[in-house]
Amino acid sequence: MEGIVGYGAYLPRNRIKVEEIAKVWGADAPSYKKGLLLEEKSVPSPDQDTITMAVEASKSALKRAQINPAEIGAVYVGSESHPYAVKPSGTVLAEAIGATPEVHTADFEFACKAGTEGMFVALGLVKAGEIKYGLAVGADTSQGAPGDALEYTAAAGAAAFIFGREKLVAKALETYSYMTDTPDFWRREYQFYPQHGGRFTGDPAYFKHIIGAAEGIMKKAGMKPKDFDYVIFHQPNGKFPFRVGGLLGFEKKQIEPGWLVNKLGNTYSGSSPMGLTATLDISKPKDKILIVSYGSGAGSDAFIFEVTERIDEARDLAPRTRELLDKNKCYLEYGVYAKFRQKIKKAL
């Protein structure tokens, strides 16, 4: 049986509140907070990027996995904000954790589902017997265009998973992927900010694919919403996960433990993966967890996990996700935030 051997999350300590952004652009903060069901988001420091966060999340995953990193046979980083356009994030990560040189590495991109994409492939290689352990990370430091709705939510964070066949903290019972060509959100090469189709990003995009993947995996597994203890959906804002959960027949209490977005923002490739790490942190042996990601373009990956006895031993070997989210916060003013996020045009 294959599944998760170790997991870890990392996020920066800086935050910016909705009010602070709204103030600068003359927007109505209360209505944004209500409409997005979100209060604040994380902001990376200038010395943090997808790679640095991936390394720290992976180190936490290694602490929980208690394995020799040299035995990791694949290292995948999924992001839409890889630091280089050409030169993999995965090689730096693999070098930093000591998995080189006998390792397969690739960078993935698929908007917000690049993280689960890597997870899908790493798990598959373990299943096929090709590798002993596979590491997959979803990490992002995405940009929202100044004054645009996405500026309130585009955040930074990383989640890492090590897959294997021994010492599991959670068995992988089922996987499923649902994908169509849907241009709801995109970014052309050499453009600094992405663009999106406004309300088109809702029903025909997010909802259609998450529902398609969730229904597909439940059918494949012969399971219903009430069979699950927890469910995690991709979190582009605070409202969408509850709405899609409701449409599928899930209850609020199944969604809440993995619902981080109101204090974190949308960490893109880290979004549903971090929801999963936060859920694993509070889960018990035998709990069944469904995770459904979403990436614009568009598609969803779905996984069903069953927690094992080993979770009790592994969960506190590294910081818990909510602990990282709630502690040591540092609130920024818009000016510093704009400087950190390189939104200010400087002389050469």
Add this chain to the structure above:
Amino acid sequence: MPTPSRYWREIPQRYRLEAGKCKNCGLVVFPPRIICPRCKSRDFEKVNLAESGKIITFTIIRVPPQQFVDQAPYAVGIVELDDGVKLTGQIVDCNFEEMKIGKRVKIEFRKIFDEGEAGIICYGYKFVPE
């Protein structure tokens, strides 16, 4: 302004804190050396440094070198790791007022600087409060 090869050569030290331990007298040297400064032995084994320690001195750089201009002001300190090795590095995620000699810190992987918009990105270790 390191060239790619000068940066790459130090990766085991910058990313994994690989040090050398003298097989003869046990001294741990970082970065690794060819000859032991204490006993002149030339026989070393690879070890990794401890990941936490305490600040033994620090300063806030307000007039930085060119590549660090956007980061100023930032703190740099000498940290004595739990295995006795002392390292120079930036101390981040800590308000300047909370910094003091003796404070416990741990190592985190961060970006140190980049060579402008088109050059390589240089990573390495920094210290954060434990």
Add this chain to the structure above:
Amino acid sequence: MRDVAVIGVGMTKWGELWEKSLRAIFVESALLALDDAGVDKIDSMYIGCMSSGLFVGQEHLASLLADFLSQAPAPSARVESACASGGLALRMGFIDVASGMSDVVLVGGVEKMTDVNGHEATYALSTAADQEYEGYHGITFPGLYALIARAHMEKYGTTREQLAMVAVKNHHNGSKNPLAQFPYEITVDSVLNSVMVADPLRILDCSPITDGAAAVVLCPVEMAKKMKKPVVKILGSGHATDTIALSSRKDITWLEATFQAAKKAYSMANKKPKDINLIEVHDCFTIAEICVTEALGVVDKGKGGEAVQQGITSLQGKIPVNTSGGLKAKGHPVGATGVAQVVEVVKQLRGEAGERQVKGARVGMTQNMGGSGGSTLVHIFERE
């Protein structure tokens, strides 16, 4: 080994010398020294210069300056030990004469720092630190000495005011030196209110960026006597190295290389700290002077701050330190500093120091240091 004397000294005014090139400032100072010595032909020359390559894109300085001084085909060597380049050039010249290889040797130091902008100058100076394990992390020279200052203040209770008093004292002395870059007084208040560079060091704790050169002429004592020159003998020469990185030192508040170099110099000269009438030390930053006075044995470990507060090292004190104004007021054209220290000591021992004169000075010392103390040269001089 023959006894060696300094028979000529020369130095032009230091500062931002826009109109003068590196070769011009060197030649002017060298000619002053040669004229003072009354010689026009040398057997060899040594030049201290830290980084002409980074500052003005010029290497092969030995040949360039021998040529422009019209001394070619004389042997010429450029030596480098970061900020101790000048002191090292003196030692090389001393060994050349003492060994009998040469009779008349010119020792010079020069640095032209203002042809590059502030950031480039900071970078050039930072190459004296460990590039991969100090510079890589964004440390600067003020930063390295600030690390020493904070540790010294924590360990010994040295105060911010005491650091400022070093700068005030040196400016007081420098105000009497017409060749200094900043020949004016400052106050403790002005130091404490000047802009912060690297906590706790402020801009007035730091030596400046300067263009300048200095030169001295050496010859055997016997020759000096024949030439009827006042005989200022080099009694002792000490040279030592330490780890390049500050973090590799056992005690970051202690300058081991200075201690070791001084030990050798005292031993060779058969002198003790109490025998020294004045010292020119390397006050690249105020904290450096405090640590150096401890390492030279002028005061006990940890008491360097108290010493300056009590006036022990002032012009009228028990052992005046930096009567020239030090690096702080005189300026710090890196490679030239070590040689300028000799110029001051020799003038003092000859009784030619004007308003700065230390009465009855017979024995003087210079201490010249590179980087954060990775190399040090100490020399002791005596007027016969």
